[in-house]
Amino acid sequence: MDSPSHVPVLLDRVVALLAPSLQDEGSVMVDATLGLGGHTEAVLTRCALTRVVGIDRDPDALELARQRLAGFGDRFTGVHAVYDELPDLLHEQGLDAVDAVLFDLGVSSMQLDVRERGFAYSEDAPLDMRMxxxxxxxxxxxxxxxxxxxxxxxxxxxxxxxxxxxxxxxxxxxxxxxxxxxxxxxxxxxxxxxxxxxxxxxxxxxxxxxxxxxxxxNDELAVLRRAIPAAIDAIRVGGRVVVESYHSLEDRLVKQAFTAVTRSEAPPDLPVVPEELQPAFRLVTRGAERASADEIATNPRAASVRLRAIERIKDTRGAAA
Missing domain, CATH: 1.10.150.170 (Putative methyltransferase TM0872, insert domain)
Structure with a gap:
């Protein structure tokens, strides 16, 4: 079997978006699409007080990520699951809320680079494609x-x-x-x-x-449709949800979910918006951010990326937050 590799898309920008939520002792991030652990490694390196729970449905990727991140000790926990299982996973980990959730959607080099997985069309391989x-x-x-x-x-x-x-x-x-x-x-x-x-x-x-x-x-859109609201619900005040999408349907779903929680319920002509009508989240990115031409030249997968992020600014979780 070939040895897979992976270059995380928009790595520095993603970490910059996550970092403000991960400055306190005991802060927790969920990497919902762990892959080979590139994003998690960068977060654990640059946010020294944070621990990460990494989720992946691919047991091969999970094992490689565990090996890569072993040096971080108990600051990293790997879990074999699909990311729409987030509420159950947090309960099992004893977490009522978290400070950040990251999604890097679509197929990773873990799948594309290993011929036997059947994701790539450039080589003859079994038509599998299961993550x-x-x-x-x-x-x-x-x-x-x-x-x-x-x-x-x-x-x-x-x-x-x-x-x-x-x-x-x-x-x-x-x-x-x-x-x-x-x-x-x-x-x-x-x-x-x-x-x-x-x-x-x-x-x-x-x-x-x-x-x-x-x-x-892999039922990807249905899984994402369940997972994004679950991630939004799991975030405490000051926490962020960051999503990288590579398909227009994925990005549309993320955009709709983010718009729903960042939009005020107050009538547009109201001079002062009461607290109870103010949105619980704010948009951190203006629209969807894209990769630079330089990054696309060195990492073609970055060409289709759309990056969005929101932050919880109001506690609507009750005692769980």
Whole structure:
């Protein structure tokens, strides 16, 4: 198996956004998407009073992160879980509230760099794509069992693929002769079904389909839809939620959740807003921040990142805060 590596996107900016919430003794951050631990390592290094609870659904990534962060001792705790399990996880850790939650969404180099995981389209590999390889349906299962209508929905919604219906019909046609098992055959189909002019723009023609399959296999949007409100609820006053998104649907979901808790409930013409109508959070970033051209040149994954952050400024958690 290849040795994976990972370059965290917007690392310095992310740590700068988190640091103000992590200056007190006993402060706690949840890294909801631990990966190989790059963000957590930077936080533990630069915020000396903080401890981090790191979550990952990928047991291989979790083990590598534990090895990397072993030198921080009990300042780091790794947990095998999906990040929408945050409320139960905090309860198990004896935490009523935390000071920061970080999400770095999407697929990491941990998955992309290891051929056997089947996330990458550049090499022939089993069509797996599960972030936790011990459970759930694979990408091959999706390709071989979904109807043409269901496949079209997945490719259109999660991959924003113009030729979703055409690709889905071809998949259903071809699997009647033999099931899909590896990525090379799927890539060959995509080259055949996507017209040549379209193949010459927008990156690799398999990119959108592979992204869509990965998001479906791991139920990523549904998990995120549960996890963001849970993270917001878990934050104490002065604490922050920081999210890096790489897909328009993810970013839209995050933006909507953040807007909901930073918007005043008072009528717009009210001269003085009563305390009870003031929002519990404030936006820390103005809109979505992007990576610089220099960072994108050295780390292409940064090209699609959207970074957003909010801070709790009002206690609406009652005694739990």
């Amino acid at each position: 936790d390889g011990s459970t759930g349906p694979t990408a091959a299962d999706v390709l071989n069992t979904y109807s043409a209508k269901e496949l079209t929905r997945v490719l259109r919604e999660y991959g924003e693929e113009r030729y979703a219906g055409r690709i889905a019909a071809a998949i259903v046609r071809q699997r009647e002769h033999a099931p899909f098992t590896t990525s090379a055959r799927l890539v060959e189909l995509l080259y055949a079904e996507i017209p040549a002019p379209a193949r010459r723009t927008g990156g690799h023609p398999a990119k959108r389909t592979f992204q869509a399959l990965r998001m479906e296999v």
